[in-house]
Amino acid sequence: MNAEKRDRGLLRVDGNECKGCGLCVEACPPKVIAMSERLNHYGYRTATYVGAGCTGCGICFMVCPEPGAITVLRAMAQRSAAGSGVTMGTEGAMPCASN
Amino acid sequence: MRKQLMKGNEAIVRSAILAGCRAFYGYPITPASEITEAAAEFLPRVGGVFLQAESEVAAINMLYGASSAGVRAMTASSGPGISLMQEGISYMAGAELPCVIADITRGGPGLGNIAAEQSDYHQVVKGGGNGSYHTLVLAPSSAQEMADLTALAFELADRYRNPVVVLADGFVGQMMEPVEFPQRATAPQTPAWAVTGTAESRGNLITSLHMGSDELEAHIQHLESKYRRAEREEARAEDWRTGDAEIVLVGYGIVGRILKAVTAEARAEGIPVGLLRPITLYPFPTRNFQRLVPRARVFLVVEMSNGQLVEDVRLALNGARPVEFFGRMGGNVPSHGEVLALVRRLARQYGVVMEREEERMAHV
Amino acid sequence: MSSEFISEYEVIHAKPKAFYETYARKDELQHQTHYCPGCGHGTIHKMLAQAMDEFGIKDRTILISPVGCSVFAYYYFDVGNVQAAHGRASAVATAVKRSRPESIVISYQGDGDLAAIGSAEILHAANRGEPIAVIFVNNAIYSMTGGQFAPTTLIGQKSTTTPGGRSAIHEGYPLHVSELLATLEAPMYIERVGLGDNRQIAQASRAIRRAVENQVRGLGFSFIEVLSPCPTIWRLSPVESQRWVREVMEKTYPLAVFRDRTKDAQPRPMPQEPPALDTIPQIIGVANGDVPEDSAIRHEPVTDVDLHVRVAGFGGQGVLLLGEVLAEAGLDAGLEVSWLPSYGPEMRSGTSNCHVRLSREPIDSPLVTAPNVLVAMNEPSLKKFDKSVQARGWVIYNGDAFPPECVREDVHVLALPFTQIADALGDARAANMVMLGALLEIADALPQTSVDAALRRLVKNPRFFELDERALARGRELYRESVREVCHAG
Ligand code: SF4
Ligand code: SF4
Ligand code: SF4
Ligand SMILES: [Mg+2]
Numbered sequence: 001m002n003a004e005k006r007d008r009g010l011l012r013v014d015g016n017e018c019k020g021c022g023l024c025v026e027a028c029p030p031k032v033i034a035m036s037e038r039l040n041h042y043g044y045r046t047a048t049y050v051g052a053g054c055t056g057c058g059i060c061f062m063v064c065p066e067p068g069a070i071t072v073l074r075a076m077a078q079r080s081a082a083g084s085g086v087t088m089g090t091e092g093a094m095p096c097a098s099n
Numbered sequence: 100m101r102k103q104l105m106k107g108n109e110a111i112v113r114s115a116i117l118a119g120c121r122a123f124y125g126y127p128i129t130p131a132s133e134i135t136e137a138a139a140e141f142l143p144r145v146g147g148v149f150l151q152a153e154s155e156v157a158a159i160n161m162l163y164g165a166s167s168a169g170v171r172a173m174t175a176s177s178g179p180g181i182s183l184m185q186e187g188i189s190y191m192a193g194a195e196l197p198c199v200i201a202d203i204t205r206g207g208p209g210l211g212n213i214a215a216e217q218s219d220y221h222q223v224v225k226g227g228g229n230g231s232y233h234t235l236v237l238a239p240s241s242a243q244e245m246a247d248l249t250a251l252a253f254e255l256a257d258r259y260r261n262p263v264v265v266l267a268d269g270f271v272g273q274m275m276e277p278v279e280f281p282q283r284a285t286a287p288q289t290p291a292w293a294v295t296g297t298a299e300s301r302g303n304l305i306t307s308l309h310m311g312s313d314e315l316e317a318h319i320q321h322l323e324s325k326y327r328r329a330e331r332e333e334a335r336a337e338d339w340r341t342g343d344a345e346i347v348l349v350g351y352g353i354v355g356r357i358l359k360a361v362t363a364e365a366r367a368e369g370i371p372v373g374l375l376r377p378i379t380l381y382p383f384p385t386r387n388f389q390r391l392v393p394r395a396r397v398f399l400v401v402e403m404s405n406g407q408l409v410e411d412v413r414l415a416l417n418g419a420r421p422v423e424f425f426g427r428m429g430g431n432v433p434s435h436g437e438v439l440a441l442v443r444r445l446a447r448q449y450g451v452v453m454e455r456e457e458e459r460m461a462h463v
Numbered sequence: 464m465s466s467e468f469i470s471e472y473e474v475i476h477a478k479p480k481a482f483y484e485t486y487a488r489k490d491e492l493q494h495q496t497h498y499c500p501g502c503g504h505g506t507i508h509k510m511l512a513q514a515m516d517e518f519g520i521k522d523r524t525i526l527i528s529p530v531g532c533s534v535f536a537y538y539y540f541d542v543g544n545v546q547a548a549h550g551r552a553s554a555v556a557t558a559v560k561r562s563r564p565e566s567i568v569i570s571y572q573g574d575g576d577l578a579a580i581g582s583a584e585i586l587h588a589a590n591r592g593e594p595i596a597v598i599f600v601n602n603a604i605y606s607m608t609g610g611q612f613a614p615t616t617l618i619g620q621k622s623t624t625t626p627g628g629r630s631a632i633h634e635g636y637p638l639h640v641s642e643l644l645a646t647l648e649a650p651m652y653i654e655r656v657g658l659g660d661n662r663q664i665a666q667a668s669r670a671i672r673r674a675v676e677n678q679v680r681g682l683g684f685s686f687i688e689v690l691s692p693c694p695t696i697w698r699l700s701p702v703e704s705q706r707w708v709r710e711v712m713e714k715t716y717p718l719a720v721f722r723d724r725t726k727d728a729q730p731r732p733m734p735q736e737p738p739a740l741d742t743i744p745q746i747i748g749v750a751n752g753d754v755p756e757d758s759a760i761r762h763e764p765v766t767d768v769d770l771h772v773r774v775a776g777f778g779g780q781g782v783l784l785l786g787e788v789l790a791e792a793g794l795d796a797g798l799e800v801s802w803l804p805s806y807g808p809e810m811r812s813g814t815s816n817c818h819v820r821l822s823r824e825p826i827d828s829p830l831v832t833a834p835n836v837l838v839a840m841n842e843p844s845l846k847k848f849d850k851s852v853q854a855r856g857w858v859i860y861n862g863d864a865f866p867p868e869c870v871r872e873d874v875h876v877l878a879l880p881f882t883q884i885a886d887a888l889g890d891a892r893a894a895n896m897v898m899l900g901a902l903l904e905i906a907d908a909l910p911q912t913s914v915d916a917a918l919r920r921l922v923k924n925p926r927f928f929e930l931d932e933r934a935l936a937r938g939r940e941l942y943r944e945s946v947r948e949v950c951h952a953g
Contacts, residue, residue: 010472017494021501021694021701027661042492044500059661061476062668065505066495067512067539068482073472103749104787104794104802113747121737122562141747146737148561152554153587160551160584164558167545168525168566172558190548274803274829275787277794282751284743294543294559296566298522304488304537306528306546311490353830360827434832 009056010073011049017069020044024060024070033060102277107245107267108133108175110278111201112141114246115173117280118253119287120199121147122172124161126154126180129213130269131203134175145284155180159187159200166196167305169293171253175201177269178211178219182227188262189228192322193307195292197256199249200234201265203272206430214430215269217352220407223264224380231319233326235263235333236380238351242276248378250281255333257287259325266380268403270353270432329382336384337376340366344373345451346442347391349412350401351377354433358401361438369453370446380408388415396449399423399441401433421449479512481521483541497535501701503658503691504533507600510668511569512540514675524567525559527552529581531573532607532693533600550581553588556595564734567678568595574615575605578638582614585640592649592683594731596674599640599686602693603712610696614638617715637715641688645721651683653722657690659709663718673725681730690716768798768821768908771831773848775805775816776840776861781895784921785838786817788899791917792909793821801829814844821908836906838898840881845869857905859898877901877945884941885934893934900938 011033018040024047025033032053035045047060047069056074064070105113111134115123123138135151142149148165152158158174165172176184181202191198204219206212221227224236235255237248245267252263289295294303309315337355340362341347348358355376365372375391375398377384388398398420400409409424416422425441427433445451485493498505515521524542528534530549537544543566547555556570570588577585577599585597604622605611612622612629615637619628629637641655652674656667667689674685690712692704699707744750772789776782783804790802798821805816818831835856839845845860846869852858854873865878879901885894903909914935922928 006471014494019495019500023501023701023705026702026705027664029661056475058476059664062509063506063658063661063664064509065498065500065502067505067509068478068494070476071474071478072476074475076471076473101751102794104791104800113749116743116747117749122558124558144738144746145743146734148558150557150561153583156551157554157584157587160548160554161558163547163551164527164545164555165562167555168559168562170562186548187551194546270803270830274801275790276801276826276829277799280744280749282744282749284740286740294525294545296523296525296543296563296568301522301541301543304544304546306537306544308534308546356826356828357830363827432830432832435828436832 006075007052007054008075009054010075011054011060012071012073013047013049014069014071015040015046017066018044018046019066019069020046021065022047023063023065027059027063029057029059030055102279104275105242105278106133106273106275107239107242108203108272109137110242110246111175111249111265112137113280114249115199115253116141116145116147117284118171118250119285120171120173120253121145122162122165122170123147123149123174124152124158124165124172125174126152126158126176128177128180130205130215130272131175131177131180131201133272134201134203138175155183156186159184159191162198163187163191163194163196166191166198167194167294169289169295171197171257171287173199173201175203177203177205178207179209181219181222185222185227188234189226189230189232190307191262192228192232192234193230194305195260195322196262196305197253197260198262199252199256199265200262201249201267204266204268206428212430213269215353215432216403216428216430217268217354218404218407218428219266220380220402220404223266224411232322233261233381235259235261235329235382236266237263238266238378238380239271240352240355240376241271242274242278245271246278246280255329257290259329260292261325266352268352326382333379334382334384334386335378336387337374337378338387339374339376341373341375341391343371343394344391345371345394345396346373346445346449347395347398348372348374348401348438348442349377349398349408351380351408354401354403357433357435358438361435361442364435364439365442366454368443369456370442370451371454372442377408380411383411383415385415388412389419392416392419395420396451397421397423397445399425399445401438402426403432404428479509479516481512481515481524481541482508482539486538488538489535496539498532499695501692501694501704502532503602503689503693504600506658506664507598507667507671507689507691508536508539510671511571511598511675513668514672515542517672518675518679520567520675520679523565524569525563527556527559527568527570529570529572529576530607531576531605533571533573534607536571550576550579551584552576553581553593553595553597554584556597557588557591557593560593560595567675569675570595570597572597572599573606574599574601574603574613575608578614578640586644589644589650589684589686590647592651594678594681594683596678596685597687598671598674599688600691601640601688601716602691602696603637604693604696606693606696615640617712639716641686641721644686649684650686650722651724651728652677652685654686654720655688655690655716655718657708657713657718658692659690659705659713663709666718677725681733682725682728683731688716690718767823768906769823770819770821770836770906770908771834771853772819772821772836772838772902773816773831773834773851774819774838774840775814775844775848778813778815780815780840781892782815782840783817785895785899786819788896788914788917788921789819789821789902791920792914795913795916796909798822799824799826801826803829816844836902838902840894840898842866859901859905861894861898877905877942879941879945884937888930888933888937890930893930896931896934897938897941900935901942902938903935904939904942
């Protein structure tokens, strides 16, 4: 995968834990979360990542009321560039105040 | 060893500390305040916690916290304060938390007065809180028993994981008698179930909540099994000259002492009287009562209340013998004279066979 | 997902480790919470769990769960858990923290729990500055019980028990708990935050982290009020609920830091090491070494004795002390003793009396209803108890004119103006000891060494000790003189 095209962040939603409250959809600054068409096992529409554009800001994680529904990943720094496994900004446990 | 002249209320605190009590949360009330005051003086000196709470409600819930954290904890109060504590006592029984509560009973209902009564029997022995539970209840009748039964209370509280009440009246709390203490302080192990803020105790949970009906029923049955065990193993009473007694006097606490004097006086008159003094009010010493049925013609229960213990005596005898009652209230104390007159009347009424002179002399 | 994919991304936000992996205490749906979709509790839980992760305190943390929707907080947090009675979480937390000062104690409470039934407990925990963190979840309603009015319900807000909306006339105004607590001296940190939008949520997370950090630093009481959505009872969608927090609730409950004294605060001192176990009997004054040996062993055995003494007078006449010296002396002489102060109805109107028993045999009743010695320090006391004195008993009366109506053929009387006699000795207050001296001489039961020992124990001031010794001697002498007079007269 080409580093330039690669998204900075990545969202994973656990379809079994999501209760479909929609808060993450509302909160996501680049609006890359949508509610699924399909109902999950419990009859909820669940949040799903539209597939591209996640910045890894973590806001959706923080607003989500279900502890395990959302996982946010962030792209690792280029190994070739830094020559080490140092990652970008893992201290950012707080969502950036981007809205 | 030299005994010390000491108030029952002061003996409680010393004994509690020797038994490993390291937390006292209280709220002042006459006639139990000396306990709280002595706790304030001594607990900090032995590395314990003393705190005067904002109410009895807070105090008992602080006990809930201290006990959850695995510390031997106690409080002291009297009638109205005990009423307020019933919430926490029910929670502690439900959550299986040990603690010791001293109730130095005063007059009621309501504000009543500050004189000694025994009218907290129902609210303590029958449980004033909600739900299917019991507290274990010990009833001292001397300053020495205030000390000894407090130590026992801590032991029982831990053994049964249940609140234990030391139920005394204002007289037993206020009077001074020689008291002797063990010379060793105990350092109880932190119980494995406690929540102590450590990796080992992290998985522990203290709660009285059991959502499922089967789950709650199973929990209550578990509590019941503890109570059955206590009934088998812990019931205590003092029998005095009951062996050949045709009239059995029954009373606890200070009344037990008065009845002992009456017993001696009645015996001197040739009336075969004995004293049965319950020391545990729950579990009730039912067997001690039943043992006396073959010989006894009548039981006379004397209380400083409107007749509360007498109900348990009737249950214990289950109709096998008549049970008479004499009570004084409001801080009045049944006098030797009153009770002795009653004993004489009962002796006539129930055709009690008087001891012959030589039998009488044999006892002297 | 391919492994290649994973290797290029790393997890930065995932379920905190302070939560259980699966919620085994929950009987079904063990991978999700019991909270309604969009409920603020889950969000607040997550903030708290993150702070626990960050400070690495999972093992040290003790969470107090309240009564309310969050009663089951212990389903989720993999920490020590204690569930408290309704409103009492801060009292429980107080004692948990004081019992385990190294632990991190978090009291998690809703608005019905904390602001109504538990208002006394939170106020006093705050006022004592208990070094705990309190998370106060304010959703302006009783949620778990189905939407009844809370002290925090807004003016006009409908609830099942304010069907027409809260009116200030009838229910008063919304309770501003943070502002209220900020009037107290002790709290270290108080902040109100909301879950109304991303910015508020970010701030809420920082505030909760702060409260936890304060406790990790050993600072005092921290209180975070969180305006929290309850979509179910509010009958709003989760997104609308957020907006309601932001646009409606916040107007009544402004978001602010109300107290921050953390900057220069010093950690509270940790309790000192407890004393060694074997020193405890001594600390509480019951060690053998502290207790004087029976001086009785030095005396001839005392004669047979069975004293039933009633001492009566006004408060301040030394009634209780007289009795106590007698009981102490009896104990010192190796007798069985009891001392019982007047108590109850008798205590009215400033009168004071006590019951003292001394006997070779164990004391049956410590109540003396028929004394064989009555010490009456004034006329009302005499009149109250004179009839109760046993035949052949003694009345020691303070006053030279013995009231004629109290004269009985069958009792002995020693009536003297003891107060004046004591006054002549240097202090009228020593009348009690003069009377005790007479009593001791009459009873002839106790060696003077035992009386001395008792007095030394009870009267620490050397001047009074010396006075009391003289008073006792004078009392003995007075009785002996009276007997001589009687003999002369006889
Ligand atoms: S991490 Fe940020 S950008 Fe990515 S989905 Fe979540 S809120 Fe949207
Ligand atoms: S916020 Fe969480 S629970 Fe709500 S829709 Fe998004 S993922 Fe699902
Ligand atoms: S009723 Fe309200 S507070 Fe309770 S769980 Fe549901 S949304 Fe949350
Ligand atoms: Mg609420």
